[in-house]
Amino acid sequence: MNKVALIEAIAAKAEVSKALAGKVLDAALEAAVEAVKKGEGVQLVGFANIAVVEKPARKAKNPRTGAIVEVPAKKVVKIKPGAKFAL
Numbered sequence: 001m002n003k004v005a006l007i008e009a010i011a012a013k014a015e016v017s018k019a020l021a022g023k024v025l026d027a028a029l030e031a032a033v034e035a036v037k038k039g040e041g042v043q044l045v046g047f048a049n050i051a052v053v054e055k056p057a058r059k060a061k062n063p064r065t066g067a068i069v070e071v072p073a074k075k076v077v078k079i080k081p082g083a084k085f086a087l
Helices: 003-014 018-037
Strands: 042-044 048-055 058-061 068-071 074-081
Touching: 003 018, 018 042, 018 048
Parallel strands: none
Antiparallel strands: 042 048, 048 074, 058 068
């Protein structure tokens, strides 16, 4: 499902226009991205938990040359699906 199909599904289920559904979806995604960029987690109970996780610095091997390289520490986004995604 792409964004257009998701907007159509939201509009049909909420019985609103596609334009309004698109604005609401964009606003919700923007708010979630802003919260994660601030380092806050986003918890949508039953749907998903989105959090920022620190990955420590580590050593890795370049597969082409075999040389050991330093990979710096970084922050990554971790998404844990909720119970509604149980198949």
